Structure formats: C-alpha cells, structure tokens
Amino acid sequence: xxxxxxxxxxxxxxxxxxxxxxxxxxxxxxxxxxxxxxxxxxxxxxxxxxxxxxxxxxxxxxxxxxxxxxxxxxxxx
Amino acid sequence: xxxxxxxxxxxxxxxxxxxxxxxxxxxxxxxxxxxxxxxxxxxxxxxxxxxxxxxxxxxxxxxxxxxxxxxxxxxxxxxxxxxxxxxxxxxxxxxxxxxxxxxxxxxxxxxxxxxxxxxxxxxxxxxxxxxxxxxxxxxxxxxxxxxxxxxxxxxxxxxxxxxxxxxxxxxxxxxxxxxxxxxxxxxxxxxxxxxxxxxxxxxxxxxxxxxxxxxxxxxxxxxxxxxxxxxxxxxxxxxxxxxxxxxxxxxxxxxxxxxxxxxxxxxxxxxxxxxxxxxxxxxxxxxxxxxxxxxxxxxxxxxxxxxxxxxxxxxxxxxxxxxxxxxxxxxxxxxxxxxxxxxxxxxxxxxxxxxxxxxxxxxxxxxxxxxxxxxxxxxxxxxxxxxxxxxxxxxxxxxxxxxxxxxxxxxxxxxxxxxxxxxxxxxxxxxxxxxxxxxxxxxxxxxxxxxxxxxxxxxxxxxxxxxxxxxxxxxxxx
Amino acid sequence: xxxxxxxxxxxxxxxxxxxxxxxxxxxxxxxxxxxxxxxxxxxxxxxxxxxxxxxxxxxxxxxxxxxxxxxxxxxxxxxxxxxxxxxxxxxxxxxxxxxxxxxxxxxxxxxxxxxxxxxxxxxxxxxxxxxxxxxxxxxxxxxxxxxxxxxxxxxxxxxxxxxxxxxxxxxxxxxxxxxxxxxxxxxxxxxxxxxxxxxxxxxxxxxxxxxxxxxxxxxxxxxxxxxxxxxxxxxxxxxxxxxxxxxxxxxxxxxxxxxxxxxxxxxxxxxxxxxxxxxxxxxxxxxxxxxxxxxxxxxxxxxxxxxxxxxxxxxxxxxxxxx
Numbered sequence: 001x002x003x004x005x006x007x008x009x010x011x012x013x014x015x016x017x018x019x020x021x022x023x024x025x026x027x028x029x030x031x032x033x034x035x036x037x038x039x040x041x042x043x044x045x046x047x048x049x050x051x052x053x054x055x056x057x058x059x060x061x062x063x064x065x066x067x068x069x070x071x072x073x074x075x076x077x
Numbered sequence: 078x079x080x081x082x083x084x085x086x087x088x089x090x091x092x093x094x095x096x097x098x099x100x101x102x103x104x105x106x107x108x109x110x111x112x113x114x115x116x117x118x119x120x121x122x123x124x125x126x127x128x129x130x131x132x133x134x135x136x137x138x139x140x141x142x143x144x145x146x147x148x149x150x151x152x153x154x155x156x157x158x159x160x161x162x163x164x165x166x167x168x169x170x171x172x173x174x175x176x177x178x179x180x181x182x183x184x185x186x187x188x189x190x191x192x193x194x195x196x197x198x199x200x201x202x203x204x205x206x207x208x209x210x211x212x213x214x215x216x217x218x219x220x221x222x223x224x225x226x227x228x229x230x231x232x233x234x235x236x237x238x239x240x241x242x243x244x245x246x247x248x249x250x251x252x253x254x255x256x257x258x259x260x261x262x263x264x265x266x267x268x269x270x271x272x273x274x275x276x277x278x279x280x281x282x283x284x285x286x287x288x289x290x291x292x293x294x295x296x297x298x299x300x301x302x303x304x305x306x307x308x309x310x311x312x313x314x315x316x317x318x319x320x321x322x323x324x325x326x327x328x329x330x331x332x333x334x335x336x337x338x339x340x341x342x343x344x345x346x347x348x349x350x351x352x353x354x355x356x357x358x359x360x361x362x363x364x365x366x367x368x369x370x371x372x373x374x375x376x377x378x379x380x381x382x383x384x385x386x387x388x389x390x391x392x393x394x395x396x397x398x399x400x401x402x403x404x405x406x407x408x409x410x411x412x413x414x415x416x417x418x419x420x421x422x423x424x425x426x427x428x429x430x431x432x433x434x435x436x437x438x439x440x441x442x443x444x445x446x447x448x449x450x451x452x453x454x455x456x457x458x459x460x461x462x463x464x465x466x467x468x469x470x471x472x473x474x475x476x477x478x479x480x481x482x483x484x485x486x487x488x489x490x491x492x493x494x495x496x497x498x499x500x501x502x503x504x505x506x507x508x509x510x511x512x513x514x515x516x517x518x519x520x521x522x523x524x525x526x527x528x529x530x531x532x533x534x535x536x537x538x539x540x541x542x543x544x545x546x547x548x549x550x551x552x553x554x555x
Numbered sequence: 556x557x558x559x560x561x562x563x564x565x566x567x568x569x570x571x572x573x574x575x576x577x578x579x580x581x582x583x584x585x586x587x588x589x590x591x592x593x594x595x596x597x598x599x600x601x602x603x604x605x606x607x608x609x610x611x612x613x614x615x616x617x618x619x620x621x622x623x624x625x626x627x628x629x630x631x632x633x634x635x636x637x638x639x640x641x642x643x644x645x646x647x648x649x650x651x652x653x654x655x656x657x658x659x660x661x662x663x664x665x666x667x668x669x670x671x672x673x674x675x676x677x678x679x680x681x682x683x684x685x686x687x688x689x690x691x692x693x694x695x696x697x698x699x700x701x702x703x704x705x706x707x708x709x710x711x712x713x714x715x716x717x718x719x720x721x722x723x724x725x726x727x728x729x730x731x732x733x734x735x736x737x738x739x740x741x742x743x744x745x746x747x748x749x750x751x752x753x754x755x756x757x758x759x760x761x762x763x764x765x766x767x768x769x770x771x772x773x774x775x776x777x778x779x780x781x782x783x784x785x786x787x788x789x790x791x792x793x794x795x796x797x798x799x800x801x802x803x804x805x806x807x808x809x810x811x812x813x814x815x816x817x818x819x820x821x822x823x824x825x826x827x828x829x830x831x832x833x834x835x836x837x838x839x840x841x842x843x844x845x846x847x848x849x850x851x852x853x854x855x856x857x858x859x860x861x862x863x864x865x866x867x868x869x870x871x872x873x874x875x876x877x878x
Contacts, residue, residue: 034352035367035375036386036425043379055377056149059217083715262558269566288597494586494594526565533569534577541577544597545718 006068009048013041023065049075078120080240080326081280081545086272088117093265093333100258107231107254110334114236118199121240125198132163133230136208137223143215144222156216160209167205170197175403200240202400204233206365211247213369220248228254237330241323243341243361253336261335266528267519268332273536274517275325280543282506283319285499286311288544289491290460297466302479304487305470313449313456314503317346320359325517339364344511349444350428351417351451362400366393386422391415401459406467410458417451502542575728578721582729592725598691598718599725600699603735605630606650607700609745610665611734613646619670621645623745624661625677626653626693631850632677632801635744637860641868647745652693654682655781657710659788660697664705668793675863676785678800678819680807680849683782685773691718698722740853748853749846753804757848761806761841770810774818786826798823798830802859804841806848807834836862 003021010019014032027033045067046052051074061067078085092113099105119126139159146152174195211232214220223229232250290308293300324341331338345357355363374389381388398411421428431440454471461467473479488496515521516531523531581592593599620643623633629649638645648661658676666674681688698707698719707726711719726732740749753761760766789796800816816832823830836859844855851859 035371035389036383036422039375039379039382039386042376043382053376055373055379056217058376058379059373060219062219083717260559262562265559266562285597492594494591495597498594525562529562529565529569530573533566533571534573536566536570537572537574537577540574540717541581541721542595543717545716 003068005048006045006064006071009041009044013037013044021064023063023068025064026062045071051075078117080323081276081543088113089272089330089333096258096334097260100260103257104227106258107225107227110235110254111227111231114231114234114239117236118234118239121199122196128166128198129204129234130230132166132204132208133233134226135159135162136211136233137226137229139212140215140222140229141224143212152216156212160212163205163208167201170195170201172403203242203244204239206244206362206400207238207247208233210244210365210369214247223247223251235331237327237334238338241320241327242359243324243327243338244365245338245361249339250336256335258335263519264335265333267517268329268334270519270528270532271325271329271332271517273329273532273539274513275322275327275329276539276543277535278318278322278325278506280545281539282502283315283322284544285542286315286503287319289496289499290315293487294460294462294466297461298469300473301483302473302476303481303484305473306479307484309453309457309460309470311503312460313346313453314507316456316459317342318506329517344514346449346452347445348448348452349441350421350448351414352421354448354452355414355418362397366397370396383422387419390418390422394418405464406458406461409464409467410455413451413455413458574724578724578728582725590729596718596721598695599722600695601735602699602726602729602732603737604700605737605741605745605747606696607734608737608741609648609650610701612743613648613665613745615665615670617644617670619644619646619672621673621675622666622671623647623649623675623677624653624658625649626679626682627651627747628679628801628803628850629653629677630745631747631749631846631852632856632859633675633863634742634746634748634853634856634860636742636746637857638864639744641864643864643867645744649677649745650693651696652682652688652690653697654688654690654693655778655785656713657690657693657697659781659785660706660709661701662785662788662792662794663709664703666792666794671794673795673797674789675797675799676789678798678815680768680803680811680815683778683815684775687775687778694719695722699726742853746856748856749850750853751846752843752852752854753841753845753847757845758842760848761804764806767806767808768811770808770814772811772814772818779822782822783826786823786828790826790828796823796826796828798828800830800832800834802836802839802844802851802855803834804845804848809835831866833859833862838862 007020010021010030011017014030014037016031019030021030027038042053042058049071051071053070053074057070061070078088092109096106096109099109115126115130118129136159139155142155142159143152146155211223211229215222223232228251229247231254232245232247235245235250238245290312293304293308294312297305321342328338328341339361341360343357343360345354348354348357371389371393374392375385378385378388394411394415395408396411397414398407398409401407401410431437434440457470458464458467461470512521513535516523516528522528578592581595582590584591586594589601593601621638623629623635623645626649630647630651631649633645633647633649635645635647648665650657653661662674682690694710694714694716695718698710699722701707707723711723738747740747742748786796798819800812800819803812812834816830816834820830820832838858839851839855844851844858846852
C-alpha cells in the first residue's frame with residue numbers, strides 16, 4: 001500500500017512515469033535528483049502521507065527503505 | 078616532504094615495500110600507515126605532530142562517547158563538545174591572526190610583534206573536515222563509532238590525503254584498510270600511472286604557468302588590462318592543473334597502497350553551469366559541504382520552500398569561501414558562488430527547457446562561455462592578495478586603457494621561445510587532458526608495452542621539462 | 556613477483572630510453588645558436604661563462620703559491636694579477652654562491668700539495684647564517700662547467716635533484732658544446748673585476764637600511780659543519796690555510812661583522828690556522844670601491860690585493876703571523 005503511493009510521488013516529482021522504486025533505491029539511481037527535487041520530494045511525501053519529518057530524520061534517510069520505515073512509524077503512531 | 082620531490086617517491090616506495098612484506102601479519106596495515114603518516118607529517122612540522130595526535134584522540138573519544146549515548150540529545154551534546162573543540166583548534170590557528178591584525182591594523186609578520194605570529198599547522202583544514210565528517214556520520218546514524226583507536230588514527234592521519242585532501246569519508250576508507258593488503262599488479266601500476274600524470278600536470282604545466290603569472294600578480298596595481306587578462310586566463314588553468322595534479326598524486330599514492338579514494342576532479346572547466354562546476358571541482362569538499370552543511374540547513378528549514386534552498390546555498394558557500402582563508406577575497410569568492418548558484422536554482426526550470434529545446438547547441442555553447450567567464454572572475458578573487466588588487470584587475474578590463482604594449486613588453490622579456498614552449502605545453506595538455514586522464518584511470522589500455530611506453534615517456538618528460546625547485550602546491554597553505 | 560619485476564623493468568627501460576632520446580634531440584637542435592634544451596626549463600645554463608674559462612684555464616700541474624677560494628665575494632676581491640706582479644703564482648677559484656660544501660669538492664678533486672701551497676679562504680656573510688642563501692646556483696654552475704667528472708658527479712649524488720640529473724645529462728649528451736665567452740668584467744686567472752661603483756638604488760638602500768641584515772647573527776649548523784669538514788680536508792692534504800673576512804660595505808654593521816669575525820676566528824684558530832680580519836680597510840670606501848653592497852669593484856679589489864701582498868711580505872721578513 002505504502003510502496004505504490006510512494007512510487008506515485010516519485011513519478012510526479014521527477015516527471016517520469018517509468019520510475020519504480022524499491023527499498024534500496026538511493027539518489028544516485030534516479031535521474032534528475034538534485035537538492036531542489038530532493039526538497040520537493042520530501043515536502044510532497046509529507047503532504048501525501050500527512051506526516052512531518054525533522055531535519056535530523058531526513059538526514060538519516062540513506063535510501064527509500066529508510067524513508068518508508070519512517071513513514072510507517074509516523075503513520076502508525 | 079613535498080609530493081613533487083624524489084624523496085617522496087622513495088618514501089612511498091618504501092611504505093609500499095614494507096606493506097607488501099608484512100601483508101600476512103594481521104593489523105600490519107594500520108600500523109604501517111599510521112607510522113608512515115606521522116613520519117611524513119614530522120618532515121613538514123615536527124611540533125605539530127602532537128597536535129595532530131591530539132585531534133585524533135579527541136575525535137576518537139568523542140566518537141566513543143557518542144556511540145555510548147542513550148539518546149539523541151546526549152549524542153548531540155557530545156558532537157558539539159568534541160566537534161566544537163576541534164573547530165576551535167582550527168579557528169585558533171587559522172583565523173585569530175588575520176582577525177586580530179585586521180581589527181588592530183597591526184601586521185604580525187613584522188618583527189615587532191613576534192608573539193602573535195601563529196604558525197598554521199599544515200593540512201589542518203583538511204584533517205579537521207575529515208574528523209568532523211566522522212562525527213557527523215555517527216550523529217546522523219550513517220555509521221557506528223570506530224572502536225579501534227589505531228584504525229581511527231590511521232584514517233585521520235593517512236598521509237596521501239593529509240596535506241591537501243581529498244577529504245575522505247571514514248566508512249569507505251576504513252573498510253578497505255581493514256582488508257589485508259593483497260598485491261595487485263594492475264592496481265599498483267594504475268597508482269603509479271596516476272602519480273606520474275599528477276606530477277606531469279603539476280611540475281611541467283602548472284608551475285611553468287605559475288612562473289609567468291606570479292610576477293604580475295605580485296605587483297598588480299602597476300599593470301593594465303591586456304597583461305592582467307592574459308595572466309588571469311593562464312591562472313585558471315594553472316590552478317586546475319596544480320590542484321588536480323596534486324589530487325592525482327594523492328589518489329595514486331593511496332592506490333599503490335591498495336586503497337581507493339574518492340575522485341576530486343572531473344574536468345570541471347568544461348562545465349556548462351556553476352552548479353555543474355561544483356559537482357566537478359574539488360568534489361570531496363563539495364560533497365562534504367553538501368552532506369554536512371547544505372542538507373541539514375535545507376531540511377531544517379523546509380517549511381520555507383524554495384527560499385530554504387537559497388538560504389542553504391548562501392550559508393554553504395560563505396563557509397566554503399571562509400574555509401579557504403580569513404581574507405575578504407575568499408568571502409567575496411564564496412558569495413559569488415552562492416549568488417551564481419541561487420540564480421541558477423531560480424532559473425532551474427527554464428534552464429531545463431532551454432537544454433531540451435531546438436536551440437540546444439546554442440544554449441549549451443553560451444552556457445559554457447558564461448560559466449567559464451564566471452570561473453575566470455572568481456579565480457581573480459581567489460588569486461589576488463587583496464580585494465583592492467582584485468577590483469583593480471576587474472576595473473582594468475572595462476577601462477579603455479588596455480595597454481597592449483605592456484603585454485608585448487612582458488612577452489618579450491620572457492624570451493619568446495620559453496614562453497612559446499610553455500604555452501605549447503599548456504595547450505597540448507588542455508587538448509589531451511581527457512584522453513590521458515582516461516589512461517591514468519585505467520580506462521584506456523595500450524597493451525603492456527604501450528602502457529609502459531606512455532607512462533615511461535611521461536615520467537621522462539616530467540624529469541626533463543619539470544620546473545623543479547622551491548615551488549609548493551597552491552593548496553597546501555589551507 | 557616475476558611479473559612485477561618485468562613490469563618495473565619495462566617501465567624503467569621506457570623511461571630511461573625516452574629520457575635519453577628526448578634529451579639528445581633537444582641538446583643537438585639549436586634556435587638562435589642556443590640548444591633548444593635551454594628554452595624548455597628554467598634552470599639549465601649554457602656551457603661557458605666565467606666559471607668555465609676559470610676552471611678550464613687552470614693549470615693543474617703548475618706549483619701555485621696561493622689559490623683563492625670562496626663565493627663571488629672571493630672571485631671579485633682577489634686579483635691574481637696584482638699578486639703575480641710581486642713574484643707569486645696565484646689563481647682565483649672562487650665562484651658564484653660557492654658554499655663550503657662545493658669548495659670542498661674543488662679542493663678534493665683539483666688541489667693537492669704539489670699544485671697549491673696555500674689556500675686563502677674568503678668568508679661570505681649569508682653562507683653561514685640565516686637567512687641562508689641556497690647553493691643551487693653554484694651546484695648548477697659547477698656541474699655544467701667544471702672539467703672532468705669528479706666534481707660534477709659528487710655534487711649530483713649529494714643532492715639527488717632532478718635538475719642536477721638533467722644538467723649532468725645535458726653536459727654529457729651535448730655532442731659539440733660551444734662554450735660561450737666570459738663577460739668583459741672577467742679579467743682572467745679566475746678574477747672578475749667590475750668597473751662601476753654603487754648604483755643609485757644601492758646608495759638609497761645604504762642610507763635607509765630597510766633590508767639591512769640584522770645585528771644578531773643566527774648561525775646555520777650545517778654550514779658551519781661543512782666549513783669544518785673543508786678545513787680538515789685542506790689540512791689533510793698538507794696545504795696551508797688562511798681564513799679571511801674581506802672588506803664589506805657599511806651595509807653590514809660593525810656589530811654584525813665583528814660577530815662573524817670572532818666566530819670564524821675561533822674556528823680557524825682551533826685548527827691551527829690564521830684568520831685575518833680585513834673587513835674594514837682604510838683606503839676602501841663604500842661609494843667608490845664597491846660594485847654593489849657586498850662586492851668590491853676592480854679598484855677596490857686592486858687596493859685589497861695590494862694590502863694582502865704587503866702583509867705577506869711583512870710576514871715573510873718578520874716571520875710574524877696574523878691571527
């Protein structure tokens with residue numbers, strides 16, 4: 001459930017309908033990932049799942065799997 | 078022990094031989110590297126070896142304390158404490174003298190005020206940033222603390238990067254150091270190739286160009302447009318070949334010892350935007366700033382939206398400027414970068430459109446010209462002794478009094494054949510830079526004999542055409 | 556292991572091969588009568604000049620009474636012609652920035668008790684104290700211009716420096732080197748006598764004294780130890796040695812000069828050698844007898860040389876030594 005909505009956000013932010021992310025996807029794997037899109041991605045994810053990440057939490061995200069875990073934590077709370 | 082000396086090459090060979098000979102012994106690698114690095118640093122500044130070891134102990138202990146902390150708050154406190162002390166050390170050695178002298182107007186270099194002459198420890202900006210990257214990585218959870226003091230010390234003091242980078246991350250480095258050294262002929266050969274290439278860029282081209290640039294920059298206000306333009310243009314290339322050459326020697330040295338460091342340059346002068354430039358110039362510094370300054374600021378202020386990006390860029394590049402030194406020149410240098418990057422960020426969408434439009438080629442050509450011009454102007458601030466010098470140079474470009482005859486007189490004085498030879502080298506190098514880089518990176522192979530011939534003749538040219546003597550690397554004062 | 560040896564050998568072979576081929580080409584093609592090699596680096600000098608003629612015209616078999624040794628201060632202060640007029644057979648082997656290490660080489664390879672009865676060794680301020688003048692120029696000069704391989708090889712192996720490797724190779728690989736002429740100020744017998752006196756800039760500096768060497772001498776340990784080694788070598792060859800501190804302009808203060816003289820005198824005396832303090836001679840004036848702040852011009856050198864001749868004659872008749 002979470003994975004598909006995440007994919008949707010990615011596709012919108014990076015304007016690429018082909019994107020399909022998994023737990024180990026990192027910034028290097030996605031074309032067009034820079035700090036602007038990174039920021040947009042974070043704020044879009046926050047909006048989509050109605051959560052809020054702290055700067056520290058964002059820094060700790062090393063791949064999509066970390067992001068998903070964090071989303072799960074926050075939505076279950 | 079400067080990189081561009083026979084002594085260093087002999088030293089490196091000895092360290093390699095000892096590493097190879099003792100490779101079967103467990104733990105030999107970190108001991109040899111640490112010892113060699115301390116000896117290496119000792120040849121630069123004997124007394125400051127103690128300071129280096131102190132920093133290693135400080136950061137190592139801070140790492141342990143952070144690892145043992147039960148919660149984020151405590152971890153943050155240790156980060157501030159340990160990292161703070163290390164930064165204070167950097168600040169004390171690097172910035173107190175310039176700040177005091179600019180406030181009081183006194184000149185520490187004059188014989189009357191010997192007390193506040195503070196000798197800058199070589200490489201301190203680099204090893205401080207390496208140390209901080211380690212602490213931040215623990216803080217953000219990218220790694221666990223390094224429990225073994227010896228391994229940590231070997232990482233922090235590692236001689237290939239110690240003096241002028243690349244700023245290496247602990248994870249990548251220590252993982253490799255922990256593996257026993259296995260001799261790999263290909264790897265050693267590549268490392269040697271890299272070193273020869275770095276030496277070539279540095280002593281055959283950069284120093285040669287430096288001999289043409291330095292006399293004019295020494296006395297800037299006496300010169301006018303034509304000659305200042307000429308030497309400033311040459312300086313752009315001098316800086317690139319000098320610093321990238323140095324990095325090649327550093328990376329090649331580590332490679333000979335079986336450790337792959339991160340790349341530091343990727344043909345930055347062909348960049349079509351300042352954003353691209355900072356991904357290809359002094360990459361290890363750019364990555365450090367991105368990961369530990371830019372991203373934290375950006376994400377902490379994400380509620381500002383796009384403005385968070387502009388703010389983060391401004392702070393990051395001001396720090397970048399000041400990191401180079403406590404001179405207003407560097408502050409302006411940093412501000413210029415921030416300004417250009419903010420403009421590019423604002424126009425990001427538009428730029429993408431232009432790059433994908435039918436007028437793509439024209440757009441890219443103009444972009445390159447603009448970017449190169451920007452680098453050219455930035456480097457003037459970077460190189461000049463004072464802000465007045467830099468502004469004088471820039472003003473001279475827009476004045477109508479270019480005094481072409483001044484340039485011609487200088488060219489005459491330099492003996493035309495010598496100048497011609499230097500320029501010939503420079504231009505040849507600009508043309509073959511990419512190809513030889515590929516060779517040095519192992520991406521081009523000419524067969525066993527061919528490879529030996531290219532490296533061998535390059536080494537011969539280094540010895541014959543090199544500008545040997547008291548010319549150090551430009552970045553070692555940082 | 557054998558692959559590594561093969562690899563290293565191949566690399567070295569290509570390196571040395573390319574080195575020799577490139578140098579051969581560059582040394583034997585000229586542009587404007589100068590071999591191209593001299594345009595490709597910033598340190599090689601063409602064969603020739605004062606040092607070349609000085610050493611190549613030196614008769615290694617003649618029984619010289621006095622050889623003058625030291626840096627350019629020696630080269631410009633002792634005029635052998637003046638000495639030879641009084642019946643002595645003398646020669647000046649002083650050369651630019653010739654520090655005690657290089658003087659050692661000259662004594663080692665060229666001088667012995669048959670061709671040299673006495674050495675007058677001139678002490679130059681700047682070669683024994685901070686800020687130390689580097690001897691690179693002398694290394695390059697001597698490797699390029701001295702006859703025989705002894706001096707050149709010794710200097711090369713002492714300073715294992717790519718510059719000197721190149722200069723030595725250039726010297727060996729030039730098939731027909733043409734020694735260029737010494738300058739007009741070269742008067743033969745190793746002596747250089749400039750005709751002009753202090754320039755306006757020199758006079759200004761003498762007055763304002765902004766960059767004047769300090770009154771406090773900071774000795775360089777290595778140079779002093781080199782000096783001692785030189786003295787020991789000369790003594791071991793049964794050559795008599797006299798140390799001299801010749802005239803310097805008042806750019807060097809009395810206090811500083813006195814420190815130099817005292818320190819050097821102690822060293823020379825400790826080896827049983829005389830030391831002459833001739834730093835301030837009546838009859839030698841700043842404005843007329845110096846070509847720059849540290850060197851006598853020909854007029855000054857003639858007066859100085861004459862003074863020494865008289866001193867020697869006095870010594871011979873009275874048997875009194877000068878310490």
